[in-house]
Amino acid sequence: MPPRISLTRYLVEQQRQHNRIPAELRLLLEVVARACKRISHAVNKGALGEVLGTAGSENVQGEVQKKLDIIANEVLIEANEWGGHLAAMASEEMDSIYVVPNRFPQGEYLLMFDPLDGSSNIDVNVSIGTIFSVFRKHHDDPSIIDPVCEKDFLQRGNQQVAAGYCVYGPQTTLVLTVGDGVAMFTLDAELGSFVLTQDNVKIPEDTKEFSINMSNMRHWDAPVKRYIDECLQGKEGPRGKDFNMRWVASMVADVHRILTRGGIFMYPWDKREPSKPGKLRLLYEANPMSWLVEQAGGAAVNGKQRILDVQPGALHERVSVILGSKNEVERVQQYHQEAAQQQA
Numbered sequence: 001m002p003p004r005i006s007l008t009r010y011l012v013e014q015q016r017q018h019n020r021i022p023a024e025l026r027l028l029l030e031v032v033a034r035a036c037k038r039i040s041h042a043v044n045k046g047a048l049g050e051v052l053g054t055a056g057s058e059n060v061q062g063e064v065q066k067k068l069d070i071i072a073n074e075v076l077i078e079a080n081e082w083g084g085h086l087a088a089m090a091s092e093e094m095d096s097i098y099v100v101p102n103r104f105p106q107g108e109y110l111l112m113f114d115p116l117d118g119s120s121n122i123d124v125n126v127s128i129g130t131i132f133s134v135f136r137k138h139h140d141d142p143s144i145i146d147p148v149c150e151k152d153f154l155q156r157g158n159q160q161v162a163a164g165y166c167v168y169g170p171q172t173t174l175v176l177t178v179g180d181g182v183a184m185f186t187l188d189a190e191l192g193s194f195v196l197t198q199d200n201v202k203i204p205e206d207t208k209e210f211s212i213n214m215s216n217m218r219h220w221d222a223p224v225k226r227y228i229d230e231c232l233q234g235k236e237g238p239r240g241k242d243f244n245m246r247w248v249a250s251m252v253a254d255v256h257r258i259l260t261r262g263g264i265f266m267y268p269w270d271k272r273e274p275s276k277p278g279k280l281r282l283l284y285e286a287n288p289m290s291w292l293v294e295q296a297g298g299a300a301v302n303g304k305q306r307i308l309d310v311q312p313g314a315l316h317e318r319v320s321v322i323l324g325s326k327n328e329v330e331r332v333q334q335y336h337q338e339a340a341q342q343q344a
């Protein structure tokens with residue numbers, strides 16, 4: 001068996017041998033990983049830890065908060081605020097940004113997270129996760145000056161310096177990119193550390209598996225309907241092959257499957273709430289997942305453009321998401337372009 005490489009050693013090598021990340025970013029990612037370990041522990045306790053059920057409150061997006069949404073948010077804030085590497089944080093569960101109080105050391109990074117993704121699966125013991133994205137506070141826009149403000153967070157996804165997620169499933173797996181491919185680390189509960197179990201993750205370019213909430217079919221736009229209709233026709237249809245369908249309803253779990261064996265995941269715009277561009281949030285769901293998928297050789301678009309090129313206008317902005325195996329994502333994008341040309 002090859003020697004085990006811990007997340008810490010992997011990050012040290014990224015920093016020292018390959019010069020890909022500064023020491024502060026390495027330390028920040030170690031803090032995030034430690035927080036994920038604590039969340040994993042709470043998830044595993046389940047009913048024994050009295051962490052299931054709703055908290056009796058709503059977040060800024062009008063969603064009922066589960067106890068674990070709040071616990072995971074607190075764990076991430078608490079672990080990161082005194083680390084000394086951050087200027088501020090933003091979360092699905094907080095209305096506005098959380099500036100690191102000046103009693104703690106300040107850093108130059110911004111951390112965004114969905115503390116608990118797949119909340120509807122918490123109480124039914126199905127895989128859930130944490131998604132995170134890291135930016136530098138300062139960037140090209142000279143109009144942005146201290147102190148840190150919400151505008152600092154409104155950077156395109158292509159400016160991320162690290163992104164990842166931790167899936168709490170049959171195993172706890174942390175998946176990370178710092179812009180040099182994707183690596184997966186499995187939590188060894190006995191050692192208490194994340195161990196590298198797959199490096200250089202690659203998504204196959206073609207797939208026979210799609211992932212979409214089919215109950216929304218009647219609300220979809222024509223290009224999405226066309227794509228799924230063709231998949232459903234199987235061998236007898238224009239695609240000439242049978243497709244399989246999976247929908248966990250936890251983006252982390254659905255994306256993890258795609259990084260592991262390929263597939264296409266879609267949460268597209270639909271007619272239920274036409275003014276919203278989609279259901280998933282750009283900054284702390286779509287951007288980190290899109291970068292991971294691209295780093296693994298896949299593609300991620302919103303039907304009009306690459307998700308990583310979308311300029312955010314608000315902290316909790318939503319976006320239409322189509323990501324996964326490259327050739328399938330490009331096909332859906334092409335169907336959108338054809339529909340737009342017909343309308344023009």
Ligand SMILES: O=P(O)(O)OC[C@H]1O[C@](O)(COP(=O)(O)O)[C@@H](O)[C@@H]1O
Pocket residue numbers: 063092114116117118119120213249250251252267
């Ligand atoms: O319940 P639906 O409409 O299938 O939506 C499922 C989607 O919503 C989400 O649960 C949204 O994330 P949160 O649980 O963090 O709000 C995604 O993980 C998932 O892909």
Ligand SMILES: [Mg+2]
Pocket residue numbers: 114116117118251285
């Ligand atoms: Mg989520």
Ligand SMILES: [Mg+2]
Pocket residue numbers: 069092114115116117118119
């Ligand atoms: Mg969430």
